[in-house]
Amino acid sequence: AQRVTQPEKLLSVFKGAPVELKCNYSYSGSPELFWYVQYSRQRLQLLLRHISRESIKGFTADLNKGETSFHLKKPFAQEEDSAMYYCALGTLNGGSQGNLIFGKGTKLSVKP
Amino acid sequence: NAGVTQTPKFQVLKTGQSMTLQCAQDMNHEYMSWYRQDPGMGLRLIHYSVGAGITDQGEVPNGYNVSRSTTEDFPLRLLSAAPSQTSVYFCASKIRSRGNTEAFFGQGTRLTVV
Numbered sequence: 565a566q567r568v569t570q571p572e573k574l575l576s577v578f579k580g581a582p583v584e585l586k587c588n589y590s591y592s593g594s595p596e597l598f599w600y601v602q603y604s605r606q607r608l609q610l611l612l613r614h615i616s617r618e619s620i621k622g623f624t625a626d627l628n629k630g631e632t633s634f635h636l637k638k639p640f641a642q643e644e645d646s647a648m649y650y651c652a653l654g655t656l657n658g659g660s661q662g663n664l665i666f667g668k669g670t671k672l673s674v675k676p
Numbered sequence: 677n678a679g680v681t682q683t684p685k686f687q688v689l690k691t692g693q694s695m696t697l698q699c700a701q702d703m704n705h706e707y708m709s710w711y712r713q714d715p716g717m718g719l720r721l722i723h724y725s726v727g728a729g730i731t732d733q734g735e736v737p738n739g740y741n742v743s744r745s746t747t748e749d750f751p752l753r754l755l756s757a758a759p760s761q762t763s764v765y766f767c768a769s770k771i772r773s774r775g776n777t778e779a780f781f782g783q784g785t786r787l788t789v790v
Contacts, residue, residue, distance in 0.1 A: 573716065598778075607680075608719075608766065608781040650718060654777075662707045662726060662770060663734070664779055668718035 566591050568653050570667035577641050578675050585636040585670045587625075587651030596654030597634040598664070599625055603647045611649070612636070621645070641674045648672075678702050682767050682782035689757040689789045697752040697785050699767030705780075707770045708750040712736065712763040713784070719766065725750055757789045 567590040577583055589595055597614040612620055614627040614634060625636045634651060651667040683698045701708065709724035721734030725744040739761060741753040750769075754761060764786050770779040 570718075600779075607783045608768075610778045613778070663709070663721060663724060664768075665721070666711075666719040668716060 566653060566655060566665050568651050568665050568667035570649075570651055570670050572670045573668070574671045574673065576673045576675065579643055580640050583636075583638045583641045583645070583672065583674075585649050585651075585672065587634045587636065587667060589632050589634065589651075589653050591632075591653055591655075593655075595627065595629070595632075595634075597625075597627055598652040598654065599623070599634075599636050600650045600652055600666075601647050602650065602669075608650065641672075643674045643676060646672055646674045680767055680769055680780050680782040682765075682785050684785060685783065686786050687788070689754070689787065691757060691759060691789060693757050695754050695757065697754075697765055697767075697787075699750045699752065699782060700748050701750075701767075701769040701780070702748065703769060703780065704747060705769035705771055706747065708744065709734070709768050709779075710740070710742065710750070710752045711766045711768065712761075713766060714763050722752065722765075754787075759789045761787065762789045763787060 569588045599611040600608045601611045602608045612625050623638045648669050650669045653665045655663045680701045706727045710722040711719040713719050720736045723742040725731045731742050764784050767782040768779045771777045
């Protein structure tokens with residue numbers, strides 16, 4: 565079964581502290597993974613995709629196929645990072661090609 | 677370039693009423709989808725479409741209908757609204773591809789059924 569698990573509903577850190585938002589997935593095919601961010605009452609927007617291996621706003625995420633994980637990390641959190649973060653799995657096989665399966669989300673709160 | 681546009685932004689319905697949530701995109705994307713966002717549940721796929729004239733069910737399709745007569749538009753219809761359909765609804769579009777493609781989301785429709 566295709567599934568995305570984000571174990572933390574809420575993560576609260578102080579400004580300047582490191583942040584790691586966890587994401588684990590279950591998928592029999594070759595995974596296509598994303599992190600989306602939703603700032604307060606705004607639309608979801610793409611933050612990172614695993615294939616790009618990029619750093620956006622100081623965030624990075626590495627796909628670990630052995631541990632089936634795609635954790636999001638930032639060494640020094642900023643207050644403007646406070647938002648809801650969703651890990652998403654892109655499905656590539658069969659009739660559901662193109663669908664995104666989302667985790668339940670982690671709300672990150674960065675305190676001053 | 678407007679991206680993905682949803683209307684209305686807010687709506688209050690009475691139980692049993694019907695309505696249509698509109699979604700339009702101007703990026704010529706083949707793939708469009710509807711999600712509902714509920715606290716503690718994340719985003720769940722309601723229906724999706726891989727092109728004009730083609731639609732299919734997602735994870736939570738009951739109580740909703742869709743059609744895709746044009747590439748640009750993908751309306752979501754609530755047939756007989758129920759309080760359980762109180763949610764925030766997001767429409768998304770993307771290039772249909774086996775590649776790594778970004779989904780673009782609308783700003784959401786906040787629906788309350790009383």
